[in-house]
Amino acid sequence: MKKELKIYLASPRGFCAGVKRAIEIVEKSISKFGAPVYVRHEIVHNKQVVEELKEKGAIFVDELSDVDDASRPVIFSAHGVPKSVPEEAKLKNLSFVDATCPLVSKVHRESEQLNKNGFEILLIGHKNHPEVIGTMGQLPKGSIKLIETKNDAELLKENDFKKPLAYITQTTLSVDDTAEIIEALKNKFPKIKGPIKEDICYATTNRQSAVKEIASKCDMFFVVGSRNSIENSQTIGRSSGASAPEKLVQTLLKSLRKNRNVSIEEVIVAEEKVVFKLPKELN
Ligand code: SF4
Numbered sequence: 001m002k003k004e005l006k007i008y009l010a011s012p013r014g015f016c017a018g019v020k021r022a023i024e025i026v027e028k029s030i031s032k033f034g035a036p037v038y039v040r041h042e043i044v045h046n047k048q049v050v051e052e053l054k055e056k057g058a059i060f061v062d063e064l065s066d067v068d069d070a071s072r073p074v075i076f077s078a079h080g081v082p083k084s085v086p087e088e089a090k091l092k093n094l095s096f097v098d099a100t101c102p103l104v105s106k107v108h109r110e111s112e113q114l115n116k117n118g119f120e121i122l123l124i125g126h127k128n129h130p131e132v133i134g135t136m137g138q139l140p141k142g143s144i145k146l147i148e149t150k151n152d153a154e155l156l157k158e159n160d161f162k163k164p165l166a167y168i169t170q171t172t173l174s175v176d177d178t179a180e181i182i183e184a185l186k187n188k189f190p191k192i193k194g195p196i197k198e199d200i201c202y203a204t205t206n207r208q209s210a211v212k213e214i215a216s217k218c219d220m221f222f223v224v225g226s227r228n229s230i231e232n233s234q235t236i237g238r239s240s241g242a243s244a245p246e247k248l249v250q251t252l253l254k255s256l257r258k259n260r261n262v263s264i265e266e267v268i269v270a271e272e273k274v275v276f277k278l279p280k281e282l283n
Contacts, residue, residue: 015242018203019049026056035057041060045243046245076099079104107195114166120162124169124181126173202270209269210239224249238252
């Protein structure tokens with residue numbers, strides 16, 4: 001007889017509006033302009049999505065210098081790009097479609113506005129993440145200082161800064177870790193200015209809340225992409241990141257059902273109805 005296995009399925013999970021839009025941009029570009037189209041960097045961080053788009057006619061490149069056929073359009077990924085990238089595309093006469101998530105673009109505009117208003121800017125984020133590279137590249141080099149940890153914040157000194165201070169954040173961060181870093185910044189610089197509406201996006205916040213809601217009830221927690229054994233567990237939690245397709249979740253559930261008597265409870269912490277418009281080039 002199969003052993004019982006209770007699964008809590010986190011909701012929301014999987015694709016966010018920015019990822020759906022980015023994938024649609026690649027697909028619509030292929031149908032409008034024909035294959036191939038170039039895509040600079042992984043359009044979203046998911047191998048399966050990238051492979052499926054390759055089969056449909058997308059060619060992924062690291063840099064614009066890797067584009068062999070300048071007559072084909074180039075798509076910029078959902079993570080956003082430094083200003084130098086569209087500038088380079090224009091110089092090379094490449095046509096391009098920008099799939100930057102509108103919530104990342106919001107952070108880009110914030111950085112420009114803060115700079116214009118005379119603030120020194122701290123960006124809370126992960127070094128070398130494409131979104132961070134894109135956000136830092138909205139302003140001349142050295143205009144934005146990266147803060148990765150609470151310790152980084154605590155090491156800052158008041159006389160490091162000549163102008164008023166503001167912070168912005170990457171859209172995809174741990175809500176709790178970021179709150180700690182912001183608290184450390186506020187302790188040190190009580191007048192520091194933060195975004196009017198926080199930069200960590202709704203999708204990141206909702207997925208983390210859903211995971212927190214169920215993690216304490218589970219013997220084991222799966223986020224699509226991680227590998228674990230479930231042989232001895234009686235209760236497991238399931239979720240998937242904002243760039244993971246739902247079919248991966250369903251495939252895993254199917255394989256669990258082979259050996260276990262599975263019951264599923266979906267734990268819904270928020271309803272997501274966010275949809276972003278496509279860029280005008282594709283309308
Ligand atoms: S995770 Fe958030 S910021 Fe990133 S693409 Fe999705 S909605 Fe946009």
